[in-house]
Amino acid sequence: MLSRTLVLKVAEMPAFKNWIKRSRLTQGLIKRFIAGEDVETALQITRQLNQEGFLVALDYLGEDTQRVEDAEQAANQYIALLEHIDRNGVKACISIKLTQLGLDLGMDVARRNLARVLDSACRLNNFVWIDMESSKHTQQILDLFCEMFPDYPNSGTVLQSYLYRTPDDLERLLQLGARVRLVKGAYAEPRNVAYPDKRSVDRQFKIQMERLLERGKEPAIATHDTRLIAHAKRYAAKLGLEKSQYEFQLLYGISRELQKQLVAEGYRTLIYVPYGEQWYPYFSRRLAERPANLYFILRNLFRK
Ligand SMILES: Cc1cc2nc3c(=O)[nH]c(=O)nc-3n(C[C@H](O)[C@H](O)[C@H](O)COP(=O)(O)OP(=O)(O)OC[C@H]3O[C@@H](n4cnc5c(N)ncnc54)[C@H](O)[C@@H]3O)c2cc1C
16 A cells, blocks of 8 residues: 555656646546635635535645745735635635745744734634644644634634644643644654554544544534544534534545535535645645545556
8 A cells, every 4th residue: 555655755756746737637636626726716616515505614725835925925815815705705714824824934924924814814704724734833833823812713723633742732722712623634744753554543533533522612523534424423412512513624525425415414514625826735635645546647647
C-alpha cells in the first residue's frame, strides 16, 4: 500500500505536477474535489448545496505564502468573500489557513491579517474556521487562535486525531469554550509526532469525538468514515443531544451519497467547499488519502 508520505512526495515532482495540471484526463478528478477557480462558481455551488439542505464552509485555496503582500492579498480575498456571501444571501462561513495569511513570515503578519478577516466576519455576523496544518505549525496556530478567541468568539479551529498531542490540545480548547472541528489529519507526519497506523488514528478519533460531544460547543465531526459517523449518532443520542446541537462536516466531492443521507436523516451537515487557482496542494492531499485516486491518475498517465 502506498504511504501518504510517498504519494505526497510523488505529487511534489514537477513533471507529475505539470502533467496533472495540464492533462485533459485529470480534469474530471480535479473538478470532483475543487469547486472551480473563481468566486462566482464557488457561490453558485454553495447556492445549490444550500438548496439541498447543506451548510457550507468556503475555502479560498492557498497556503505557505512567502511574501507579505501575498498574505495581505489573501486576507483581502477573504474579506471580499465574506461580503459576497452576505450580498448573495447564501448560507456559508469561511475556512482559512494561517500559512496563507503569512504565518511563515511571522506571528505578527498572520495576527494582523487574521484580525482583519475576523473583524469583517464579526461585522457581517459570520463565522471563521481556522484549519489545522502540518505539525510544525500546530503550536503557533493554536496559540494565535487562543489569543484571538476572547475578542472573536465567531471563530473555531481544528484538531487532528493522528497527533499524540491532541488530547491536551482538546482540553485547552474545551476550557476556552471554542468550537472544535475534529479530523483525522491529512499531512505526512513523522512517527514521533503522529500515530502511523490507521487503526490508532481511528481509535483516537473515537475517543476525542466522545469528549467533544460530551463537553464541546456545537462539536463538528469531520469525517467520511461511516463507522465513526454511526458511532457519533449513537453517542450523541445517548447524551441526549439534539441533531441541531452538533454538526457533521464532509469535503466537497467525497462520499456524496453519505452527505445526502445525513441531510435526509435530519442531521446538520456542512460541506467544505474549496475553490481558487492554488488548488494543487489541497488536491494532492486528497490523492494521498486514497490510493485509488492516485492509481486512477497513474493508469491514465501510462496509457498515453
Ligand atoms: C470538513 C473537513 C475539514 C477538514 N479540515 C482539515 C484540516 O483543517 N486539517 C487537516 O489536516 N485535515 C482536514 N481534513 C481532512 C482529514 O484530516 C482527512 O484527511 C480526511 O477527512 C479523510 O479522512 P476520513 O476521516 O474521511 O477517514 P478515512 O478513513 O481516510 O476515509 C473514510 C472513507 O471516506 C472516503 N474518502 C476519504 N478520503 C477520500 C478521498 N480523498 N477520496 C475519495 N474518498 C475518500 C472513503 O470512502 C474512505 O473509505 C478535513 C476533512 C473534512 C471532512
